[in-house]
Amino acid sequence: MSSSGPLFYNYIMSWCSYIILPPLLLYAIMQILYGLSHRINFLGRYYAMLYYALQERFGITFVLRELKNPTDKNKTFADIVNHYDFFAYWLMCLDKPRVNAYEEAIKQYAQLRKKAVWLDIGTGAHMPLTRLLIKHGVAEHVHAVDANRKTYQSAKTLREHLPNEEKSRISLHYGYSKDVDWYRQEPRPNAIIHELIGRIITDEGCIKVLHDTIANINDDVSIHIPYRSGTLCIPVSRPKPSIASSLCSLLMSTKVRIIKEIGIQSMFNPPKDAYLCETPQFVEDFILQDYCKKPLEKCRRSERKFIVEKNMAMWTGFYLAPYILTSMDNSNGAVEVDGLKQRTNWPVYYVAMNDIRKAINVKQGDEIHIVFESDLTDECPTYRIEAWANDDYLLRSSFAWKGKQFR
């Protein structure tokens, strides 16, 4: 009788080790890999491939951490620039809709049989856009600039290993594009390519950066890629990712829980069944080359109305996602990137406007209104959303934040 206690204890312990240890071990390995994928180039690549594969094959949603302290005034543009790492660059390079859209715009330009001196603003560790320009023979020369020191070092190493013909066509600059005197560069740039596009297209400061950089070129910019970009918005109920998604989010070091309070959180491949209507609308929409030449407005405001198409639902907030046309001619649809329809490197923002306990019951035919305001005169922009259902002015909710959510 006295020996049954330890026996039982051993039995429980051995079962625990079968059931608890393997997942714990897997979790620990995934956490280590996740950490290393940001620091080691080839691991960044494999981790990014895994991210896309899980989304494409199994429809996995990855939930990121919510934005803490959204109105923190100490956020700076340098925070945005310095958060880039190997994993982020590989996510971008392996983003097929994005890369294809840029390549298609460059091919269209190649058909004109013209060459330009390009400025690639924020060239990145692998200089993908610079290399596409040279591959398609549209570059007399490319000035590639990046303000992230580690990124610049990686790009420099890459440039050193390129064939001489390609290398001689690229000048690499370190620093913020607005601080370089482009007018005095030989040859002087007369075309711009960049991918300074955020989850809200302006939240990586592209409007202010382009405005200051174009002023610094002080000459005609004949072509600008991308041509047009905007931010799509659609009202949603609180998204509910699958159990498999929660498990993958946990293993891949993101977040399992979707916010219940007012706030903002990013998601890769967010559940589409949360949509309250079919068609998104633009809350931002720019022809970049034209807009960035003009004096910038302190407060931009757009007001939109959605009609609910679901029978019954609980409205909690909005999805926001980027939309890009890399060229004016989208006749074959190949220059378009739609952050709501395609799986891209840009996670979709879920902006929760109502606490889950105060979610608003809506039905087919109801109206949802949004006022989207932004101050884009800073490289770290500020945003404010106000929203309400029908004409219920007492129940207007608002949310404001500054800059970009990193993780």
Ligand SMILES: C[S@@+](CC[C@H](N)C(=O)[O-])C[C@H]1O[C@@H](n2cnc3c(N)ncnc32)[C@H](O)[C@@H]1O
């Ligand atoms: C979204 S990544 C794009 C990287 C690369 N062009 C690509 O398409 O994969 C943006 C890059 O721009 C850099 N960057 C952002 N603003 C910049 C600025 N004002 N001047 C120079 N580099 C900038 C960041 O460090 C980052 O490497």
